[in-house]
Amino acid sequence: MADFQSSQSSQSYRAPKGTYDVVPGAADRDPHLRPEMWAWVESIARDTFRRYNYTEVRMPLFEETRLFVRGVGESSDIVSKEMFTFTDRAGRELSLRPEGTAGVVRSYVEHSLDKLAQPLKLWYVGPMFRYERQQKGRYRQHVQLGAEALGSDDPLMDVEVMALLYDIHQAAGVLEEVIHVNNLGDLATRQSYVPELKAYLDKHRSDLDPDSVARLDTNPLRTFDSKDPGTQALLAEAPSIEDFLTKDASAHFAAVRQGLDALGIPYRVDDRLVRGFDYYTLTVFEAKSPVLGSQDAVGGGGRYNGLVEEIGGPDTPGIGFGSGVERVLMAAGGPSDVPGVDVYFAALSEDARMPALSLAGALRREGVACELDYAGRSAKGQLKQADRSGASWTVVMGEEELASGVAKLRDMSTGEEGKIFISGGHEDILRAVSG
Structure with missing residues (x-):
């Protein structure tokens, strides 16, 4: 039993042939x-x-x-x-x-x-x-x-x-x-055209591909769907439905x-x-x-x-x-840009995590896309992750910011950094990031 379980666990599983997974990944994928x-x-x-x-x-x-x-x-x-x-x-x-x-x-x-x-x-x-x-x-x-x-x-x-x-x-x-x-x-068009088409194709039955032969007795019109070069050459000389409309x-x-x-x-x-x-x-x-x-x-x-x-x-x-x-x-050419994160909260201390969560929750309810760090990254690591996430703005909060009620707000497109009040809630952040 142990050997069987080991064998099963070592097997690799793949999506069935003809299917695919839609997953996060590199931008150069199909x-x-x-x-x-x-x-x-x-x-x-x-x-x-x-x-x-x-x-x-x-x-x-x-x-x-x-x-x-x-x-x-x-x-x-x-x-x-x-x-x-x-x-x-x-x-x-x-x-x-x-x-x-x-x-x-x-x-x-x-x-x-x-x-x-x-x-x-x-x-x-x-x-x-x-x-x-x-x-x-x-x-x-x-x-x-x-x-x-x-x-x-x-x-x-x-x-x-x-x-x-x-x-x-x-x-x-x-x-x-x-x-x-x-x-x-x-219907009247079909009743006059289909017999003429079938009669023409029947004369050339031996030159048709097998699928077209099978369609002769069920729906001769479907022979026009054939990709076979020989059948297509015959169809070029076939009666045209335009003459029977x-x-x-x-x-x-x-x-x-x-x-x-x-x-x-x-x-x-x-x-x-x-x-x-x-x-x-x-x-x-x-x-x-x-x-x-x-x-x-x-x-x-x-x-x-x-x-x-x-x-x-x-x-x-x-x-x-x-x-x-x-x-x-x-x-398609694809979109010139894809909406991403609006605001990334970089919490520089443990005490800043809960206020950051509260502010992010309030902004999300206003329609602002927010992200926080849940991987225990350092301050430097959080700022790098903010950049990787494509965030437009980063709110930087630590013990000093909590004490003063004023956080740093960084414009990620220019690198410029300013101050934003957080002691009164999320409204000042919302006004700043909404332009």
């Missing part, structure tokens, strides 16, 4: 590994969602597997290859959520949210799970910002959702971003383009863009930044007018997007 970067980008997103009048929602991390099969689509790579699926103790088949839309729509139906004023504009942030080959910026557990607008088929709703995504990215500093947009048509579908796309032009959002029409989910109709889009290299998508989404009905709800139009936070941070 941005998504640094905790301050997450707080920064999430605060940008929250403020942008507020300005667009979107309400936050929170959904379970796992759902019934059949929700994703029915919603995302059996032909999608997510359902066929990438889901983390398990059976619980009651024999129910569940899956960790691979994307956010299906869960939001399930909640919309379950709680009869169609009875609220429409359109209902929702947003979320949280982890998603996909079993895929790990690449830079793509992980088996990744965090996604997303928005869903349900209850409106207005093409300007499409424009708003794309503008919301673009504004979040631009506020975060995403570089050289362009929105790629396409129109997949309405109904009058209504064409008018919808024209209005979307007019709206993007009105807002000055850079976009490019890409008639080969289909996205990876089966539920998309009409508008689909991807936000791309060339700084990411060949895997250049920062986020994307589209309209899904039949999804709510497919999941058991009323006929309700919808549109949304998802954007991986890791991808945003990789494509």
Whole structure:
């Protein structure tokens, strides 16, 4: 038993493949590994969602597997290859959520949210799970910002959702971003176009990659997602959906383009863009930044007018997007500065520690970020730590300062030192550090 325990204790444990830890560390680490970067980008997103009048929602991390099969689509790579699926103790088949839309729509139906004023504009942030080959910026557990607008088929709703995504990215500093947009048509468009596309692909079946062959009988449109060079060469000669769009579908796309032009959002029409989910109709889009290299998508989404009905709800139009936070941070320049400690209290004697704690507590309640020494550092060590912490100000307190009721206040950016009254409480410090 002792040998077993010794063996167990000597084992090293690492995060599972395709995951990572966000921990304090050096500033030169990848941005998504640094905790301050997450707080920064999430605060940008929250403020942008507020300005667009979107309400936050929170959904379970796992759902019934059949929700994703029915919603995302059996032909999608997510359902066929990438889901983390398990059976619980009651024999129910569940899956960790691979994307956010299906869960939001399930909640919309379950709680009869169609009875609220429409359109209902929702947003979320949280982890998603996909079993895929790990690449830079793509992980088996990744965090996604997303928005869903349900209850409106207005093409300007499409424009708003794309503008919301673009504004979040631009506020975060995403570089050289362009929105790629396409129109997949309405049901009547699909009914005339898909048979023509399938007939063309069937003639070249032997030259298609295996995944594209598998999609021919389920969703031929998904062949446009193929990365295989041979398949892409064939698709270049395939019938274009643009030639099959109904009058209504064409008018919808024209209005979307007019709206993007009105807002000055850079976009490019890409008639080969289909996205990876089966539920998309009409508008689909991807936000791309060339700084990411060949895997250049920062986020994307589209309209899904039949999804709510497919999941058991009323006929309700919808549109949304998802954007991986890791991808945003990789494509962004990052903040010029990150908020740190406002005031560091250097207590030079044991008797000064409790008054310093009291002053720090009062300042914290006023919104001032404070730090104290809890490691038994010397006076010199505390001043060094104040500098390392990035503090803007240091309050130096010892026996002499306690006796006089006047402490030293050091401006850490200039090194200049002045006097500050502490006998009356924290108010003088607050006024000094608040400018």
